[in-house]
Amino acid sequence: MLRKLALTGIKSRLKDYIVLFSGLTIASAIFYMFEALATNKNFIEHNTTVGSALIIFQFGSVLLAIITLVYILYANSFLMTMRQKDYATYMMLGAKSRKIGELIVSETIVIGTLATLIGIVVGTALTYGVGMLLVARIDATVHSFQPFYLPAAIITLIFFLILFIFAGLVNRHQLLKKPILSLLHVDDTPTQIKYRPVVWLIEAIIGVALLGVGYWAMASLTKLNILAIPIALVTIVAGSFLVFNALTIWVLAILQKSKLAKKGLNGFTMAQLKFRVHDYTRLLSMVSILFALALGAITVGMGYYNQIPLMTEHSGIAYDTVVHDPNQKELREIRAMDVSQQANYAYKTANKTIYFVKNDFDKKPLLRVKQQHNMSLAAVEYEKITSDQIMSKTDKSGLQTLQELLLANQRNDQVQLVSQSQFDQLAQPAHHLHTVQVKNFRTDLPRIKAVYNSQVAKHPEIKEDFSNKYGFYQVLKATFSGLEFMGFFLGIAFLAMLASCLMFKILSGASSDRIRYRMLDKIGTRQSMLRGAINKEVGILFLLPGVLGVIHVLFGLQLFKVLMVDPYYQIWIPFAIFIVLYAVYYVITTKLYQSIVLKKE
Amino acid sequence: MTAIVDIKNVTKIYGKKGEKQFQALKGINFDVAPGEFVGIMGASGSGKTTLLNILSTLDQPTAGQVTINNQEVTQLKGDQLADFRANEIGFIFQDFNLLENLTARENIGLPLALQNVNAKKIDQLVQTIAQRLSITEILDNYPTEISGGQKQRVAAARALVHEPAILFGDEPTGALDSKSARDLLETMDDLNKNDQVSILLVTHDPFSASYCQRILFIKDGVIGQSLERGQKSRPDFYQEILTTLGTFEQ
Numbered sequence: 001m002l003r004k005l006a007l008t009g010i011k012s013r014l015k016d017y018i019v020l021f022s023g024l025t026i027a028s029a030i031f032y033m034f035e036a037l038a039t040n041k042n043f044i045e046h047n048t049t050v051g052s053a054l055i056i057f058q059f060g061s062v063l064l065a066i067i068t069l070v071y072i073l074y075a076n077s078f079l080m081t082m083r084q085k086d087y088a089t090y091m092m093l094g095a096k097s098r099k100i101g102e103l104i105v106s107e108t109i110v111i112g113t114l115a116t117l118i119g120i121v122v123g124t125a126l127t128y129g130v131g132m133l134l135v136a137r138i139d140a141t142v143h144s145f146q147p148f149y150l151p152a153a154i155i156t157l158i159f160f161l162i163l164f165i166f167a168g169l170v171n172r173h174q175l176l177k178k179p180i181l182s183l184l185h186v187d188d189t190p191t192q193i194k195y196r197p198v199v200w201l202i203e204a205i206i207g208v209a210l211l212g213v214g215y216w217a218m219a220s221l222t223k224l225n226i227l228a229i230p231i232a233l234v235t236i237v238a239g240s241f242l243v244f245n246a247l248t249i250w251v252l253a254i255l256q257k258s259k260l261a262k263k264g265l266n267g268f269t270m271a272q273l274k275f276r277v278h279d280y281t282r283l284l285s286m287v288s289i290l291f292a293l294a295l296g297a298i299t300v301g302m303g304y305y306n307q308i309p310l311m312t313e314h315s316g317i318a319y320d321t322v323v324h325d326p327n328q329k330e331l332r333e334i335r336a337m338d339v340s341q342q343a344n345y346a347y348k349t350a351n352k353t354i355y356f357v358k359n360d361f362d363k364k365p366l367l368r369v370k371q372q373h374n375m376s377l378a379a380v381e382y383e384k385i386t387s388d389q390i391m392s393k394t395d396k397s398g399l400q401t402l403q404e405l406l407l408a409n410q411r412n413d414q415v416q417l418v419s420q421s422q423f424d425q426l427a428q429p430a431h432h433l434h435t436v437q438v439k440n441f442r443t444d445l446p447r448i449k450a451v452y453n454s455q456v457a458k459h460p461e462i463k464e465d466f467s468n469k470y471g472f473y474q475v476l477k478a479t480f481s482g483l484e485f486m487g488f489f490l491g492i493a494f495l496a497m498l499a500s501c502l503m504f505k506i507l508s509g510a511s512s513d514r515i516r517y518r519m520l521d522k523i524g525t526r527q528s529m530l531r532g533a534i535n536k537e538v539g540i541l542f543l544l545p546g547v548l549g550v551i552h553v554l555f556g557l558q559l560f561k562v563l564m565v566d567p568y569y570q571i572w573i574p575f576a577i578f579i580v581l582y583a584v585y586y587v588i589t590t591k592l593y594q595s596i597v598l599k600k601e
Numbered sequence: 602m603t604a605i606v607d608i609k610n611v612t613k614i615y616g617k618k619g620e621k622q623f624q625a626l627k628g629i630n631f632d633v634a635p636g637e638f639v640g641i642m643g644a645s646g647s648g649k650t651t652l653l654n655i656l657s658t659l660d661q662p663t664a665g666q667v668t669i670n671n672q673e674v675t676q677l678k679g680d681q682l683a684d685f686r687a688n689e690i691g692f693i694f695q696d697f698n699l700l701e702n703l704t705a706r707e708n709i710g711l712p713l714a715l716q717n718v719n720a721k722k723i724d725q726l727v728q729t730i731a732q733r734l735s736i737t738e739i740l741d742n743y744p745t746e747i748s749g750g751q752k753q754r755v756a757a758a759r760a761l762v763h764e765p766a767i768l769f770g771d772e773p774t775g776a777l778d779s780k781s782a783r784d785l786l787e788t789m790d791d792l793n794k795n796d797q798v799s800i801l802l803v804t805h806d807p808f809s810a811s812y813c814q815r816i817l818f819i820k821d822g823v824i825g826q827s828l829e830r831g832q833k834s835r836p837d838f839y840q841e842i843l844t845t846l847g848t849f850e851q
């Protein structure tokens with residue numbers, strides 16, 4: 001009988017259950033997607049030379065598990081706001097509490113398990129999709145990448161099952177311990193906050209100061225060394241909390257007293273927000289920090305990848321392409337390039353000696369990159385190497401510069417610079433060494449690649465030669481595309497989970513807001529205005545942690561200054577991706593919220 | 602003078618065609634003159650709330666016309682309806698319906714804010730109506746910090762602040778103790794007599810009804826009988842209501 005009642009209860013709230021169910025499905029899908037990478041050791045080892053990648057992934061796993069736990073708790077409280085009135089009513093009518101307890105636990109577990117199983121299927125598809133997308137973007141082969149990875153599926157299932165059993169027990173405990181009356185009146189909790197401007201002001205100042213210290217610590221990594229990270233972590237967590245707890249509420253309280261509050265529903269929205277922000281302080285600060293970690297992961301991952309052209313430029317390799325005996329096709333490619341300098345050195349080989357024309361190097365000296373101490377964005381400077389330096393008995397570096405331009409099998413030969421007439425007398429056939437510097441390596445990349453490939457076809461040993469710029473570029477790409485791939489997965493998984501947390505927290509407050517919006521409707525508020533108020537309210541709840549998260553990232557990237565040429569290079573790309581995804585969550589949340597709150601009876 | 606509220610042949614059928622249907626209103630006709638204080642009485646389930654929801658444009662009748670302040674509201678849709686409610690109608694509900702996250706002042710000012718009245722004017726109007734209803738002291742309190750009677754006064758202030766054409770009340774005294782109920786009714790009576798506020802009150806409480814000038818009795822979706830107070834004293838009228846109810850309910 002009770003079971004039947006419970007089922008009709010679910011039926012009557014089918015829409016809410018669909019929301020809950022799809023939320024859980026997405027959560028498990030994302031968890032699976034992440035685990036599919038994190039547990040696949042083969043994949044990680046194959047795709048990066050960075051030894052810490054495995055640790056990063058395990059750390060990410062733990063973090064994701066914690067967010068998932070929080071997420072399940074929120075989703076669960078959403079379930080409970082739907083159910084507790086029903087259950088309390090059954091209990092008031094005399095249903096045995098033991099039976100109700102069983103019902104709650106089994107309902108939670110059944111819903112959870114079903115959602116997880118579907119989630120793993122969705123997760124496999126998601127992993128495949130995102131994987132393919134990334135492979136296409138970074139135009140590299142990713143090894144040992146498996147969309148369906150059994151150990152990941154098993155871990156996901158077990159992890160979620162444990163969470164749901166736990167959630168079910170929490171629910172049972174809550175329902176059976178609370179007095180029935182307070183369950184029946186869950187919606188009637190008071191929602192105003194005492195006006196305490198002095199306390200808020202002090203808290204806000206401390207909060208901002210703590211954030212300042214945290215940001216400073218991250219920027220002073222070189223001074224503080226490893227100490228910078230724990231300092232930043234503690235101060236930023238505490239600072240975010242205080243900023244939400246005091247600063248935003250304080251600003252809202254001031255706004256409430258202003259004229260703006262007396263326009264349309266503004267006053268109502270401010271009151272809603274003040275209560276919400278107060279109620280959500282912990283969640284909002286968690287979201288802002290994890291938002292920063294997620295965005296940071298994508299930014300750094302993509303950042304490394306975007307560094308490649310920059311790093312190539314700063315690789316210490318002077319020439320963009322060096323061509324041995326260029327043929328017509330290669331010359332055509334070179335002519336198409338936006339060349340800033342080029343030179344052609346003729347040489348003849350006799351008895352393990354390579355003869356160049358001395359005068360050629362005086363007309364067009366070799367170029368060598370001037371040594372720079374640390375990575376910096378300063379324009380690369382070149383020094384000119386003339387024939388005297390190449391022939392110098394004391395300093396062999398000039399000679400070396402020339403040798404590096406030769407093919408590997410020529411590097412052990414003697415090099416002689418001779419006059420034009422001596423050169424002409426040599427009977428051996430003349431070869432040509434053609435050096436090219438272009439204005440922009442990136443824009444001429446396709447032509448440089450074509451020349452490189454055509455050279456490799458003739459001299460396969462070039463492939464092993466890292467003093468060739470394009471070859472170096474490819475090595476970088478292989479290393480960092482793996483990093484980008486991981487950063488991306490990590491970031492997306494975090495973001496999706498976080499935004500879902502926020503979504504469910506907001507939605508679980510929706511049922512108590514229904515009364516308020518219905519009242520506003522009764523006194524003649526236009527539907528468009530009600531919708532607008534919801535858009536604003538939810539928008540600000542999304543915006544606040546988002547903005548703080550972005551600020552965290554902007555300062556956090558300082559940490560990578562020692563590892564990257566420019567951590568802020570093309571930063572808008574990851575930000576744009578992130579903002580789009582976050583916006584999608586925002587739109588979904590407002591739509592769901594509106595459908596719950598503005599539902600006509 | 603034309604009636605402030607005029608309702609003709611209004612019927613209401615709940616439930617879709619083909620499903621189980623229930624006719625809650627079966628052809629209702631009456632009007633309310635400007636400055637009149639009219640009560641609608643009836644047993645539980647007789648259709649009072651249904652009628653009031655239709656009058657207040659929260660629900661559409663299945664057939665018939667409702668005209669309020671010369672506007673046929675059955676013709677209005679969407680935003681027009683909302684605007685009409687915001688401009689022409691004031692409400693008091695049994696369960697107060699105040700927004701508990703706004704102070705009394707903010708609650709009262711809300712209908713004006715919705716109409717984009719400027720902030721200064723809002724403060725002024727709120728102050729005036731609060732004085733009229735003797736709630737100036739509690740204006741900066743939240744609804745949880747004031748008594749039931751005060752809450753209902755705040756609700757009344759909110760219903761009247763924008764000077765609607767008519768004030769509707771659905772059992773406004775239903776959740777009040779007898780002292781607070783009497784205070785509220787005295788106030789409504791006063792507003793009606795001195796400020797010419799037209800009031801339509803739905804109630805099944807004879808005491809509340811005795812404050813009205815005219816009472817319509819509704820039973821099973823039709824108006825069966827009506828009673829005029831005329832020059833009678835309130836206690837006499839109260840007795841008359843009681844006896845009428847005794848015969849009418851049979």
Ligand SMILES: Nc1ncnc2c1ncn2[C@@H]1O[C@H](COP(=O)(O)OP(=O)(O)OP(=O)(O)O)[C@@H](O)[C@H]1O
Nearest residue numbers: 615616623625643644645646647648649650651652
């Ligand atoms: N949404 C609805 N769907 C179907 N029937 C309804 C609906 N609302 C009301 N009814 C029916 O219409 C009739 C009149 O209901 P109404 O709420 O108008 O009564 P009432 O006079 O206000 O009663 P009370 O004094 O108990 O508030 C009742 O029989 C009720 O069951």
Ligand SMILES: [Mg+2]
Nearest residue numbers: 646649650651
């Ligand atoms: Mg009723």
